Amino acid sequence: MEGKVKDLEGLLQQIVNGITLGSIYALMALGYTMVYGIIRLINFAHADIYMIGAYVGYFCMTFLKLGFFSSLIIAMLVCTLLGILIEKIAYRPLRNATRISALITAIGVSLFLEYGMMFFVSANVRTYPEMTGIMAKTMNMGSLVISMQQIILVSITIALMILLQFIVKTTKIGKAMRAVSMDKDAAELMGINVDSTISFTFGLGSALAGAAGVLVGVYYNTINPLMGVVPGLKAFIAAVFGGIGIIPGAMIGGYFIGAVEVMVAGYGGSMYRDAVVFAILILILIVKPSGLLGKNTREKV
Amino acid sequence: MKKSIYTGLMLLLVAAIFIGCSSPAASDDEIRIGVNYELSGGVASYGQSSVDGIELAIKQVNEAGGVNGKKIKLVKYDNKSEPAEATTLANKLITQDKVVAILGPATSGSFKSEIPVAEKHKIPVVSGSATADDVTVDDSGLKEYAFRICFNDSYQGTAMANYAIEKLGKTKAVVIMDSSSDYGKGLAENFTKTFEAAGGTIVAQESYVAKDTDFNAILTSIKEKDFDVIYIPGYYEEAGLIIKQARALGIDVPILGADGFDSPDLVKLAGADALNDVYFSNHYSALDPDPAVAQFIEDFKEEYNRDPDAFNALGYDAAMFVVDGIKRAEKLDGESLKKALEETKDFQGVTGTFSIDENHNPVKEIIVIGLENGVQASVEKFGQ
Numbered sequence: 001m002e003g004k005v006k007d008l009e010g011l012l013q014q015i016v017n018g019i020t021l022g023s024i025y026a027l028m029a030l031g032y033t034m035v036y037g038i039i040r041l042i043n044f045a046h047a048d049i050y051m052i053g054a055y056v057g058y059f060c061m062t063f064l065k066l067g068f069f070s071s072l073i074i075a076m077l078v079c080t081l082l083g084i085l086i087e088k089i090a091y092r093p094l095r096n097a098t099r100i101s102a103l104i105t106a107i108g109v110s111l112f113l114e115y116g117m118m119f120f121v122s123a124n125v126r127t128y129p130e131m132t133g134i135m136a137k138t139m140n141m142g143s144l145v146i147s148m149q150q151i152i153l154v155s156i157t158i159a160l161m162i163l164l165q166f167i168v169k170t171t172k173i174g175k176a177m178r179a180v181s182m183d184k185d186a187a188e189l190m191g192i193n194v195d196s197t198i199s200f201t202f203g204l205g206s207a208l209a210g211a212a213g214v215l216v217g218v219y220y221n222t223i224n225p226l227m228g229v230v231p232g233l234k235a236f237i238a239a240v241f242g243g244i245g246i247i248p249g250a251m252i253g254g255y256f257i258g259a260v261e262v263m264v265a266g267y268g269g270s271m272y273r274d275a276v277v278f279a280i281l282i283l284i285l286i287v288k289p290s291g292l293l294g295k296n297t298r299e300k301v
Numbered sequence: 302m303k304k305s306i307y308t309g310l311m312l313l314l315v316a317a318i319f320i321g322c323s324s325p326a327a328s329d330d331e332i333r334i335g336v337n338y339e340l341s342g343g344v345a346s347y348g349q350s351s352v353d354g355i356e357l358a359i360k361q362v363n364e365a366g367g368v369n370g371k372k373i374k375l376v377k378y379d380n381k382s383e384p385a386e387a388t389t390l391a392n393k394l395i396t397q398d399k400v401v402a403i404l405g406p407a408t409s410g411s412f413k414s415e416i417p418v419a420e421k422h423k424i425p426v427v428s429g430s431a432t433a434d435d436v437t438v439d440d441s442g443l444k445e446y447a448f449r450i451c452f453n454d455s456y457q458g459t460a461m462a463n464y465a466i467e468k469l470g471k472t473k474a475v476v477i478m479d480s481s482s483d484y485g486k487g488l489a490e491n492f493t494k495t496f497e498a499a500g501g502t503i504v505a506q507e508s509y510v511a512k513d514t515d516f517n518a519i520l521t522s523i524k525e526k527d528f529d530v531i532y533i534p535g536y537y538e539e540a541g542l543i544i545k546q547a548r549a550l551g552i553d554v555p556i557l558g559a560d561g562f563d564s565p566d567l568v569k570l571a572g573a574d575a576l577n578d579v580y581f582s583n584h585y586s587a588l589d590p591d592p593a594v595a596q597f598i599e600d601f602k603e604e605y606n607r608d609p610d611a612f613n614a615l616g617y618d619a620a621m622f623v624v625d626g627i628k629r630a631e632k633l634d635g636e637s638l639k640k641a642l643e644e645t646k647d648f649q650g651v652t653g654t655f656s657i658d659e660n661h662n663p664v665k666e667i668i669v670i671g672l673e674n675g676v677q678a679s680v681e682k683f684g685q
Contacts, residue, residue, distance in 0.1 A: 010525045013550075017517040069645035123382075125538055127569040138549060145522070145550050220514040222542060222570055230512065270507045271480060273518075300316050 002248040011145045015259075016267045020150045020219070024156035028235035029242070029250035030164065032207030037181045037203045037245035038232070040099060044106040047088055047232020048113035049206045050167025052211025052224040053203035055121065059131050066134060068218065072156075076207040077216045083206025084199045092195070125224045128217045133165060135218070153215045160208060161251055168247060177201055181245070210236045230274075234261075237281045243291025308644060331374045332367075332633065334359070335403035336396035337415065342382025344536070346564055347407040347612050352377065355404055355604060355618025358624070361656040368627050375677035380406055380537040382574070384414035391418040391426070391613065401638055402427060402623050407612065409433030409483060410448075419446040424635040425642055427623055429615035430584075432560065432678040433458065433483050438660040446635070448642055448661045450622050450650065451615060457559050457582045458491030458665045460683055462499065462581070468681070469555055469667075471530035472501040475523050475542060476581075479535030480508035481654050486532030486557050504528040509539060514545045520550050529554050542571025548575035560584060563611045563670075565611055573675030580671050585652045589668070611652070618650035 028050055035043040053075045060071035090109050094102045118152075137148040168174040177195045179187040188194050216231075217223050237256040242249025257277060265273045285290065336355060339348030344501070356375065363372050376398045380387040387406045394400045395418065403419065403426045406412050412431035417427040428447045434455050436448045465471045474496055479485030493503050504526050507519040520543070523531075531554060533540045540562055548571075549558070568576060569608035587598055587608055597617065597642070601609040609617075625648060627633070630641040645657045655663035671679035 007525070010521055013521040013524075014518060017521060020517070021515055118341075122345070122616065124345055125566060125570075130572055140551070143455075143551065148550060149453065215396070216514070218540060221540070221572075222514060227511070227514075239676075261515075262518040265507075266522040270509060270519045274510070 008264075011133050012144050014262050016146055016150065017266070018259035018262035019255065020258070021262060022255035023154050024212050024216055024231065024254075025235045025238045025257050026251045026254025027157055027160065027208050027215075028231060029238040030161070031209045032203045032236050032249060033242070033244055033250040034177075036239070036245075038177060038198055039091070039095070039102075041091065041102050041106060042231070042236070042244075043091075043202075043205075044103075045090075045109040045113060046205065046209055046236070048084075048110050048117075049228075049270030050077050050085045050209040050213040050216075050232065050275065051085055051117065051223070051225060051228035052055075052082060053210030054227065055117065055126075055213075056130055056210065057214035057217050058126055058223055062219060068152075072172065073209040074181050077194055077210075079206040079210025079213075080203040083202040083209075087199055087202040090172075103146065105170045114225055114228075118259040121225065123225060125222050128221050128223070130221075131218060137244040153219055156215060160211060164208070164247065167220075169260070170251055173197065173200055234277055237277060240281060240291055241284055243294030246291070246293045249293040257279070315403070329517060330530045331372045331432060332490065333342075333374050333376055333398060333400045334620075335398060335400035336375050336377040336405060337380055337387055337390045337403050338377075338405040339382040339407055340379035340537045342407055343538075344382050346566065347430060348379075348382070348405070349404065350610055350612030351407050351616035351619070353605060354429075354601075354609070354613040354618075355484060356412050358617045358620035360604070361600070362621075362624050368624055369470065373624065377399055380411060381425075382408070382411070384411045385488045387411040388414045388418060389471045391415040395419075395424050396442065397420045398657075400424065401627065401635065403431070403631060404616075404619050404623065407431070409436055412449075413576045416444050416447045421539065421609075422443065422635070423639070425623075425626075425639045427619050427642070429619035430560070430612060431462075432487075433612060434487055443660060448622075448638055448657065449664050450618050450652070451560075451584050452665060452667060453662060456489040456560075458488040458534065460669075461479065461488075461557050461559065461580075461582050462495035462501070463494045464582075464669055464683060465503055465530050465532070465555075465557060469530065469580075471555065473504050473524070473528040474501060474526045474530045474532055475504050476506045476534070477519065477523075478506065478508045478533075479511060479539060481510040482535070489532070492532050509543075511536070511539065513539055514542060514667075517550070520547050520552060521537045522550055524550055530557060531555070532557045534559055536563065537564040537567040537570065544571040544579065545575045553578070555580060557581065560611060565610070568675035571675070576672045576674075576675040580669055582683075583611050583668050585611040585672050586668050586670050586677060588670075588677060591615035593649060594651050601622040614651045618652050621650060622648060 031046045035041055056078045057071045058076040060066040060074050086109055090105050094105055135148055139146050146217055173259055176192045179192055179195045184194055234257055238253035239250045239257060242253030261273055262277045338352050339345055359373050367584050376394060378390045380390050391403060394403055407430045409431040413426045415426055415437055425446045430452055432447050432454045434453050435446050437449060476489050478489040505523050532544055540558055544556055555578045560583050562581040563583050579591055598609060626642040630637040641667050643657060647654055648658055654663040655665040658664055666682045669681045669683050670677050
């Protein structure tokens with residue numbers, strides 16, 4: 001009996017861990033999926049915008065001594081601008097080029113951000129200042145431990161997702177985004193400014209990545225210029241799993257990948273954690289390339 | 302007439318080429334030692350610390366008049382924490398800079414990749430901190446030109462297993478290992494072997510890879526098990542986070558580690574509150590009562606305005622070890638220097654007094670440091 005209670009508490013704790021990790025993947029996956037939805041580009045630089053968000057948050061908290069929320073907002077703003085800038089400089093000139101050249105450019109931008117950052121801030125790991133007050137609290141329920149940081153991380157993620165759904169579903173710009181993602185040329189004929197809609201999408205996705213960066217910095221307390229690489233790949237898998245280009249799919253995919261990782265590591269296979277996640281990518285691509293929520297549509301030739 | 306001018310110019314040119322080729326060796330008033338360390342990249346803090354120690358040692362040697370009337374000049378390069386880069390730089394140091402010996406790199410992987418170059422050109426290479434077992438000797442035999450002045454991983458893993466059982470009285474261990482490095486795997490293997498041989502049980506063995514940040518899943522799964530000590534063979538970057546997350550989940554058993562814990566960043570990553578009941582094996586401690594250590598700390602503080610860490614001390618000893626070899630060497634070439642280094646007996650360093658054994662390893666004591674609220678609170682010398 002006691003053993004069963006212990007098992008159950010362990011499972012609950014693992015679920016808490018999975019939701020926390022999944023939130024980060026979901027936030028990042030949204031950026032991949034929105035950009036893919038609108039211009040059919042896998043924006044590999046997205047993971048590095050997340051990294052820059054973490055550094056902006058670090059800078060605000062360590063040197064400007066700002067609080068958590070103001071740092072979060074500043075990081076989101078900086079990342080928005082950065083996302084728009086990257087789109088203007090790197091991707092817009094390639095709008096009508098082949099998809100592979102845009103993809104290679106995305107990889108180039110990603111490497112540029114990683115090693116550019118390494119040049120400026122060095123490759124060393126940096127640590128966020130220690131959290132105090134409410135951010136440092138933890139709650140114990142039996143042997144179940146939930147920290148305030150986990151609660152804040154998850155609630156901010158959910159709030160941002162609701163805000164995003166609201167923007168996409170009800171506002172005029174959201175309508176424009178959906179129109180452009182369906183048919184760019186037709187949208188243009190209807191008087192939608194395609195350029196500014198795409199800029200807006202990049203900005204929105206980057207803001208979410210920036211938020212994820214700060215949340216990770218606070219929660220794990222460690223950042224470095226290559227911190228985006230592995231989570232970026234996993235968030236990408238999350239986006240593919242849910243159906244790339246579909247916003248609710250990215251959320252579901254994010255939480256799913258987070259849960260899988262935690263369960264594999266927690267129940268016997270810490271060695272195989274990453275292998276399982278990447279095996280999922282291969283499986284989806286074989287079985288249902290359009291993802292969980294995707295419809296099988298034939299590619300237009 | 303004209304033809305003879307051309308011939309003359311030609312001869313001059315040929316002569317100039319020959320002179321140009323031989324010029325680096327021609328500077329007889331200085332001895333060059335190569336420094337091939339991780340000054341940037343993942344383990345930059347090890348490399349930078351080692352080099353600070355080396356530079357202090359060489360400065361002291363030169364101020365005292367150098368070696369046999371010659372000044373020592375360091376030729377310093379950054380291998381960016383990459384083994385391939387370390388190999389390239391070793392080649393450059395030997396063929397272009399004509400060094401008599403190379404110090405570094407700090408990590409076993411990079412040091413091992415440098416050794417074939419050293420063997421080929423017959424130039425001794427010395428690492429202050431490459432602790433992997435197969436660095437100086439492996440299945441193919443002794444690496445004749447590779448030396449180290451630190452104990453190896455099997456010694457470290459064995460010592461910590463004995464420490465857990467004999468000094469802490471713990472018998473049920475969980476091992477959380479960095480499976481992406483030889484270092485982590487070597488330590489875990491030897492800890493497990495010794496711990497089980499001494500009557501302990503390994504309750505669980507978990508693994509992670511470098512750069513991981515989330516350890517909650519494995520910590521939650523071990524939390525349900527019955528154990529009384531955790532061993533984390535790995536580097537401070539991840540160990541700091543593991544300790545932080547373990548303490549946050551309410552795991553309060555003693556945590557043991559190895560010299561990879563030794564970094565000021567450990568306390569930044571884990572937080573001072575989490576670093577209680579944490580013990581790690583190390584090469585050096587500032588709390589060591591040896592007067593040579595006190596002198597070193599004083600000199601180091603004067604030079605750099607901070608307390609030295611183990612890598613500073615190891616770098617210092619590595620440099621002094623090579624200087625000592627040069628003093629005793631019959632001639633100033635790789636082969637004579639290698640012979641002199643092999644014959645080192647009772648060398649008095651700040652990381653302990655040691656002699657070099659037939660496998661080019663030092664024979665020395667290990668130090669176990671205990672942390673309380675993030676600061677070093679206890680030091681014990683252990684085993685020989």
